[in-house]
Amino acid sequence: MQTERFFIKNEFVDSETTAEVRNPYTNEIVKRVYKSDRDHINTSLNYLTKIFPVYKNTPVYLKSELLENISLKIRQRKEELSGLITLETGKPIKYSRIETDRAALTFKLGSEEAKRIDGETISLDLLKGSENVFGIIKRFPVGVILAITPWNFPLNLVAHKISPALASGNVVLLKPASASLTCGIEIVKIVKECCDELKMDYCPVNVITSSGKEIEEFVNDDRIKMVSFTGSSVVGWDIKRKINRQKISLELGGNAGVIVDESADIGNAVGKIITGGFSQAGQSCISVQRVFVHNKIYNEFEKLLKEETEKIRTGDPFDDETDTAAMITEEDAKKIQTWINDALENGAKVLTGGERIKAVLKPTILTHTDKSMNVNSREVFAPLITLAKFDDFKKAVEEVNDSLYGLQAGVFTKNTDNMFYAFNKIETGGVVINNVSTYRMDSMPYGGVKDSGTGREGVKYAIEEMTERKILVIT
Numbered sequence: 001m002q003t004e005r006f007f008i009k010n011e012f013v014d015s016e017t018t019a020e021v022r023n024p025y026t027n028e029i030v031k032r033v034y035k036s037d038r039d040h041i042n043t044s045l046n047y048l049t050k051i052f053p054v055y056k057n058t059p060v061y062l063k064s065e066l067l068e069n070i071s072l073k074i075r076q077r078k079e080e081l082s083g084l085i086t087l088e089t090g091k092p093i094k095y096s097r098i099e100t101d102r103a104a105l106t107f108k109l110g111s112e113e114a115k116r117i118d119g120e121t122i123s124l125d126l127l128k129g130s131e132n133v134f135g136i137i138k139r140f141p142v143g144v145i146l147a148i149t150p151w152n153f154p155l156n157l158v159a160h161k162i163s164p165a166l167a168s169g170n171v172v173l174l175k176p177a178s179a180s181l182t183c184g185i186e187i188v189k190i191v192k193e194c195c196d197e198l199k200m201d202y203c204p205v206n207v208i209t210s211s212g213k214e215i216e217e218f219v220n221d222d223r224i225k226m227v228s229f230t231g232s233s234v235v236g237w238d239i240k241r242k243i244n245r246q247k248i249s250l251e252l253g254g255n256a257g258v259i260v261d262e263s264a265d266i267g268n269a270v271g272k273i274i275t276g277g278f279s280q281a282g283q284s285c286i287s288v289q290r291v292f293v294h295n296k297i298y299n300e301f302e303k304l305l306k307e308e309t310e311k312i313r314t315g316d317p318f319d320d321e322t323d324t325a326a327m328i329t330e331e332d333a334k335k336i337q338t339w340i341n342d343a344l345e346n347g348a349k350v351l352t353g354g355e356r357i358k359a360v361l362k363p364t365i366l367t368h369t370d371k372s373m374n375v376n377s378r379e380v381f382a383p384l385i386t387l388a389k390f391d392d393f394k395k396a397v398e399e400v401n402d403s404l405y406g407l408q409a410g411v412f413t414k415n416t417d418n419m420f421y422a423f424n425k426i427e428t429g430g431v432v433i434n435n436v437s438t439y440r441m442d443s444m445p446y447g448g449v450k451d452s453g454t455g456r457e458g459v460k461y462a463i464e465e466m467t468e469r470k471i472l473v474i475t
Helices: 038-056 060-076 078-089 093-113 156-167 178-197 212-216 233-242 266-282 298-309 330-345 393-401 416-425 459-465
Strands: 006-008 011-013 018-022 029-034 120-123 134-141 144-148 171-175 205-207 224-230 247-251 257-260 290-294 349-352 364-367 384-390 408-412 430-433 467-474
Touching (some): 006 038, 006 178, 018 178, 029 178, 038 134, 038 144, 038 171, 038 212, 060 078, 060 178, 078 178, 093 459, 144 212, 156 171, 171 178, 212 233, 224 459, 233 247, 247 459, 257 393, 266 408, 290 298, 290 393, 298 349, 330 349, 393 416, 408 416
Parallel strands (some): 224 247, 257 290, 364 384, 408 430
Antiparallel strands (some): 006 011, 006 205, 018 029, 120 134
């Protein structure tokens, strides 16, 4: 088995220590990666600081072409990259292919947005003495961006850091999750290849494989101008406490709520909730977790949801028919099984599921839960949803809001009053009508409130986070 090297300065290097990456479904070692250390991080930061002024002033057409070429190469290598995602994370291959398509789209969007980072002019003749004065406002890149990415979308969430950063003239130090290191490395290989083809004698992206603890020691380093982090709320807010002058974007956890009112198409809602709650073993920060159903349709909804959930195919993630496979580790699956048992001891009931074989937790629906239980109050990040009744739509909205998190929510309704009430009152970064909280298009603004984070992703909106406005005043 070849050991993967990390990439600093403008070359791939090895080290004296290695890390192992295991397939969650089989627990077999599938990759070995050389580990970077503090000296490697320091070397990389010096290099990126040095080449930032060069890349910053690269013509827009070249930045756009670089991102376009990255997108094309990802599409050309779709099967290889999709297989790598499944190998490292246990994600069913059909969903890995979707993720690869999305990563290609995210770089394509960066190629297009690189051409649209426009400024504006404003009139400043608002008081006597400022006649004929106006301003020109332009956005400028901030510099070195430290991008820390999770394992659950190891290709596309890397793309969501690199694409807007390169489009806006920044340079990137990438730290992929330890469970999916080679997915991040492969993306940087593609970036390097595209730079070489465009006759660029440097690469604006480096990738290191240090532990999270090691890289967190550098988050307040003056050479880093922004931290873009996707991961757990605990780690994200701890990073924010450690930084001083750096900008920060945090895409954190959630326990997403979905409301199904009495006017909803029950079949449509059931199908989408099953996909949103159980695909990829529920390991998404916007996975459906808490479902609130109007009392008038509850019995019919519950019956159909149980029937359809029990049809879900669980098994080998490389099987095209598999819907859900293993959680990322057996320890994570054991933790959620403990939460299920605690809920049952306190009055909850299992509608279906609840069984575990090693890291595979069978898709589970719980009823009669209480909002104080871990399965409701915390992020399960597992194939588990809770089901509850409501009579008053406004009360259902209050239930969704009764959470530490606020990432996205879903509402199934044909009632326009309910639609706009939900949009205005639900405390999340996004409300999705007649679909689940799990819906995300890579061009849309994406991010949360409360413990779910700060800042927005989606290429256009991430560019706003990764740049600073400067005004030229002309008198």
